[in-house]
Amino acid sequence: MSSMNSLDLARWQFAITTVYHFIFVPITIGMGFLVAGLQTAWYRTNKVKYLRATKFFGKLFLINFAIGVVTGIVQEFQFGMNWSSYSRFVGDIFGAPLAMEGLLAFFLESTFLGLWIFGWDRLPKKVHLATIWLASFGTILSAYFILAANAWMQHPVGYTINLEKGRAELTSIVEVLTQKTALATFFHTIPSAAFTGGAFIAGISAWLLIKKMDIEMSRTTLKLGLITMMVSFLMVFVSGDITSKIMTEQQPMKMAAAEALYETTESAPFSLLTIGTLDGSRSVFQIDIPSVLSFLATGDFKGTVEGVNDIQAEYEKTYGPGDYSPNIPLAYWSFRLMIGFGGLGFLFALLALFQMRRGRTPHGKWFLPAMIFLPFTPLLANSFGWIFTEAGRQPWAVFGLIRTSDGVSAVVSAGSVLFTMIVFTLLYGVLAFIEVGLTLKVIKNGPQTELDYENPKLGGSDTKPLVMAY
Amino acid sequence: MSLETTWFLLIAVLWIGYFILEGFDFGVGILLPFVSRNEADRRAVLTTLGPVWDGNEVWLLVAGGATFAAFPEWYATLFSGFYLPLFLILVSLIIRGVAFEYRSKYGKAQWRQRWDVAIVISSAIPALLWGVAFANIVRGVPLEKSAEGHIEYVGGFFNLLNPYALLGGVVTLTVFLTHGAIFLSLKTAGGIRERAHDLALKLGLIAAVAAVAFLLWTNLSLPAFNSMVAILSAGVALAWVAGLAATLKGREGWAFIFSASAILLFVSDLFYALYPRIMPSSLGAQFDLTIRNASSTAYTLKVMTVVALVMTPLVLIYQGWTYWVFRKRVSSSQIAQPERGILDSATHVLHQ
Numbered sequence: 001m002s003s004m005n006s007l008d009l010a011r012w013q014f015a016i017t018t019v020y021h022f023i024f025v026p027i028t029i030g031m032g033f034l035v036a037g038l039q040t041a042w043y044r045t046n047k048v049k050y051l052r053a054t055k056f057f058g059k060l061f062l063i064n065f066a067i068g069v070v071t072g073i074v075q076e077f078q079f080g081m082n083w084s085s086y087s088r089f090v091g092d093i094f095g096a097p098l099a100m101e102g103l104l105a106f107f108l109e110s111t112f113l114g115l116w117i118f119g120w121d122r123l124p125k126k127v128h129l130a131t132i133w134l135a136s137f138g139t140i141l142s143a144y145f146i147l148a149a150n151a152w153m154q155h156p157v158g159y160t161i162n163l164e165k166g167r168a169e170l171t172s173i174v175e176v177l178t179q180k181t182a183l184a185t186f187f188h189t190i191p192s193a194a195f196t197g198g199a200f201i202a203g204i205s206a207w208l209l210i211k212k213m214d215i216e217m218s219r220t221t222l223k224l225g226l227i228t229m230m231v232s233f234l235m236v237f238v239s240g241d242i243t244s245k246i247m248t249e250q251q252p253m254k255m256a257a258a259e260a261l262y263e264t265t266e267s268a269p270f271s272l273l274t275i276g277t278l279d280g281s282r283s284v285f286q287i288d289i290p291s292v293l294s295f296l297a298t299g300d301f302k303g304t305v306e307g308v309n310d311i312q313a314e315y316e317k318t319y320g321p322g323d324y325s326p327n328i329p330l331a332y333w334s335f336r337l338m339i340g341f342g343g344l345g346f347l348f349a350l351l352a353l354f355q356m357r358r359g360r361t362p363h364g365k366w367f368l369p370a371m372i373f374l375p376f377t378p379l380l381a382n383s384f385g386w387i388f389t390e391a392g393r394q395p396w397a398v399f400g401l402i403r404t405s406d407g408v409s410a411v412v413s414a415g416s417v418l419f420t421m422i423v424f425t426l427l428y429g430v431l432a433f434i435e436v437g438l439t440l441k442v443i444k445n446g447p448q449t450e451l452d453y454e455n456p457k458l459g460g461s462d463t464k465p466l467v468m469a470y
Numbered sequence: 471m472s473l474e475t476t477w478f479l480l481i482a483v484l485w486i487g488y489f490i491l492e493g494f495d496f497g498v499g500i501l502l503p504f505v506s507r508n509e510a511d512r513r514a515v516l517t518t519l520g521p522v523w524d525g526n527e528v529w530l531l532v533a534g535g536a537t538f539a540a541f542p543e544w545y546a547t548l549f550s551g552f553y554l555p556l557f558l559i560l561v562s563l564i565i566r567g568v569a570f571e572y573r574s575k576y577g578k579a580q581w582r583q584r585w586d587v588a589i590v591i592s593s594a595i596p597a598l599l600w601g602v603a604f605a606n607i608v609r610g611v612p613l614e615k616s617a618e619g620h621i622e623y624v625g626g627f628f629n630l631l632n633p634y635a636l637l638g639g640v641v642t643l644t645v646f647l648t649h650g651a652i653f654l655s656l657k658t659a660g661g662i663r664e665r666a667h668d669l670a671l672k673l674g675l676i677a678a679v680a681a682v683a684f685l686l687w688t689n690l691s692l693p694a695f696n697s698m699v700a701i702l703s704a705g706v707a708l709a710w711v712a713g714l715a716a717t718l719k720g721r722e723g724w725a726f727i728f729s730a731s732a733i734l735l736f737v738s739d740l741f742y743a744l745y746p747r748i749m750p751s752s753l754g755a756q757f758d759l760t761i762r763n764a765s766s767t768a769y770t771l772k773v774m775t776v777v778a779l780v781m782t783p784l785v786l787i788y789q790g791w792t793y794w795v796f797r798k799r800v801s802s803s804q805i806a807q808p809e810r811g812i813l814d815s816a817t818h819v820l821h822q
Contacts, residue, residue, distance in 0.1 A: 059812075062571065063571070063572075066567060066568055066571035066572065067568065069524060069567055070563065070564040070565075070567040070568055071564065072531075073527075073530075073531065073560055073563050073564065074560055074564070076531050076534045076535060077534055077549055077556060077560060079538065079545075080534075080538065080545045080546055080548065080549030080550060081549045081550055081553055081556060081557070082550075084546035084547070084549070084550035085546070085618075085620075087538065087542055087545055087546040088542055088543055088546045088620060090542075091538055091539065091541075091542020091543075091545060091546070091766060092542060092766040092767055092770050093770070094538070095535065095537075095538035095539030095540070095542055095545070095766070095770075096539045096770055096773060096774060098535040098538055098539065099532065099535035099536045099538065099539040099540075099774060099777070100535075100777055101535065102528065102531045102532035102534075102535040102536070103532055103535075103536075103777060103778065103781040103782070103785070104777075104781060106528045106531055106532065107525065107528050107532070107781075107785045107788075107789070108788075110524040110525040110527070110528050111524075111525040111528075111785075111788055111789055111792055112788075113524065114520070114521040114522055114523075114524055114525055114792060115521060115792055115795060117520070117521065118517075118520050118521040118796065119521070119795065122795050122796060123795060166618075166619065167542075169766075169767045169769075169770070170766075170767060170769055170770045170773070171769065173770075173773045409546075409550040409553075410550075410616060410618070410620075410622060411550050411551060411616075411622045411623055411624070412550055412553055416553055416554065420553075420557050423557075423561060424561075427561060427564065427565075431564075431568060434568075434572065438572065438575055438813065441575075441813045442813060445813060458795065459794075459795060459797060459798060460798060461798070462659075462798035462799055462800075462801070462804075463801075463803075463804070464804065465804050465805070465806035466517065466800070466804045466805065466806070468520070469513050469514070469516075469517045469520070469574070469800075469804070469805050470513060470516035470517045470519070470520045470570060470573065470574050
């Protein structure tokens with residue numbers, strides 16, 4: 001630790017706070033959407049099992065949402081706190097989607113979620129249903145703006161460099177918001193969030209089913225979760241393929257690092273597993289699938305994939321001397337773990353769905369442990385995906401424009417960053433502990449069975465007991 | 471009006487919205503143990519905030535995001551310079567939000583008492599520190615041009631704890647406490663309402679003394695007499711007195727409108743005293759951050775102006791509607807089984 005400077009510490013702080021925040025984000029985006037769907041099913045069919053499901057998963061959704069919201073506040077301010085040089089350089093462009101996210105999305109999701117939570121006895125049934133959809137729409141809109149901002153860091157467009165002011169300046173907001181990198185990332189991230197929400201609902205429902213709690217509801221929600229996972233996995237798969245081709249074109253170094261491919265290769269193989277050194281000197285044991293990397297990267301099995309060494313030489317010519325390769329073992333393994341955990345979750349879901357065919361109940365010793373592990377598969381895949389995306393872009397903060405090392409705050413001491421990092425880490429640890437405890441308690445209690453519902457008038461009553469009180 | 475001035479105004483509007491709305495949230499949070507006599511009271515008090523606190527806090531996030539977009543130099547200098555106070559505010563807001571959501575999950579007295587302590591402290595810290603921060607901005611802090619040509623904060627943490635800034639902190643703390651008490655007297659019934667009413671008067675007098683002292687100091691420390699700053703200061707005092715008079719007469723709605731107006735005028739006053747600077751330097755006017763040397767390009771400001779002019783009224787409409795939906799007073803008699811936690815009941819599990 002003593003050898004760490006404020007740059008390393010600021011990077012660790014960003015990694016810790018962002019990975020932590022993004023555990024909760026996809027859970028809430030995915031579950032918000034599915035809870036809205038369940039409430040719609042109740043509204044349409046009047047079947048009480050859907051109301052029980054709405055309330056039960058709604059509780060779990062809100063416990064996660066709380067942490068997602070409060071850790072999101074840090075995200076809004078840490079660019080200014082730890083990365084002020086970055087903020088000065090990119091603010092003209094990067095600030096716009098952030099401000100739009102607040103104005104269009106944060107207001108929407110927070111206001112309508114407040115209405116949803118406390119509105120059960122204050123809003124007519126139909127209006128109350130609309131509030132959860134608006135909140136869910138807010139969460140998705142928020143993802144769009146922040147992903148557009150991130151996509152600009154991966155592939156800057158619609159800008160010009162003002163040398164006198166030493167900053168990047170916006171020339172086209174439309175390009176920033178609609179470039180294909182942003183759209184592909186959005187269509188990769190949102191289905192991943194649905195996959196995550198589906199895995200949560202499926203995993204929890206499977207546990208309830210095994211414990212024979214509310215079988216009527218848990219069968220339905222297990223199926224809902226699993227089918228959501230199937231559909232969203234397909235979308236994640238397709239958009240992931242598109243994303244990797246865009247990445248090869250825009251950030252070839254990242255793709256080369258993902259494969260630890262040092263020399264430019266035609267019909268490059270996809271390495272499933274390498275044991276040994278990753279520095280390209282020797283590998284003790286490896287499994288390769290011939291030509292697959294070329295296909296992933298270029299869409300052609302015979303395509304040429306550039307290697308790290310050639311790209312390094314090319315970048316030295318363009319950007320001057322320096323090391324332009326990211327941490328290769330990190331990129332290599334995070335890429336594989338993203339795909340691996342996502343695929344594993346999909347396989348579990350597929351098996352469970354197969355066993356549920358024609359009204360059967362899944363059986364086998366594998367079922368319960370697999371279903372308990374199920375919600376963790378997308379969480380791990382999401383985290384490794386972002387670790388890959390962000391670590392793979394290094395040494396750049398904005399590709400080709402500003403290095404991460406040039407973005408850190410000049411006036412903040414290493415001691416200050418270390419102090420805040422320790423406090424955030426401890427605080428986040430305690431919150432995780434409490435959050436997991438509450439989540440497990442909700443699951444153990446199971447869905448409530450006594451649910452009175454009376455369609456209220458707008459505004460409700462000021463004498464009746466409140467359905468929801470803090 | 472220039473685009474820079476428009477954005478200066480819009481950011482002032484966002485801070486006004488934030489301080490009016492989260493101002494009473496902070497006040498209610500700190501007052502929680504002082505207006506309650508039992509668990510039902512405490513839950514009724516928190517329920518007045520339940521549907522709205524998160525939406526209120528978004529005003530801060532948008533103020534931050536808008537500052538980033540419109541005045542990146544301000545965003546960068548301010549938040550890297552006021553590092554530790556901002557950090558304390560963020561930690562408080564994290565704990566506070568979670569405390570609201572998790573407190574009533576379990577009925578155990580110890581669980582709830584701990585969250586109550588967390589709510590009081592994490593409401594008081596930002597209520598105090600926002601005043602300290604804004605007073606420092608108005609007073610001017612050591613800013614200097616760095617080797618890279620950026621205007622950077624060069625004072626330390628303790629530089630921020632000067633008497634003027636601390637007085638500013640006392641003003642926001644006591645004003646938010648009063649504003650929160652008025653909000654509670656408007657939104658609750660029975661004993662809470664009475665206690666909140668009494669507290670609003672007492673706290674309102676303390677806030678009046680602090681605010682008058684602070685505004686006098688502000689007016690006198692300006693390089694030259696500024697009639698608009700003086701008029702706005704007088705407006706703050708007038709609105710505050712009207713708010714206290716309305717409280718005394720039991721006109722809670724009017725009291726709230728006046729205390730909100732006083733906050734509006736107070737923030738306007740500080741922003742007016744700054745204009746066209748946004749962060750004056752105590753080391754010389756050549757190091758001042760102004761709306762011109764800190765702003766984004768005209769193109770970015772234009773884009774953001776369109777977004778803000780379309781969205782802000784819409785947000786005001788639907789947030790206003792939320793307050794309309796939850797317009798009924800909350801009384802502790804409406805809290806059924808106050809001691810029971812939402813997750814305590816493992817009963818009625820359907821086994822088939």
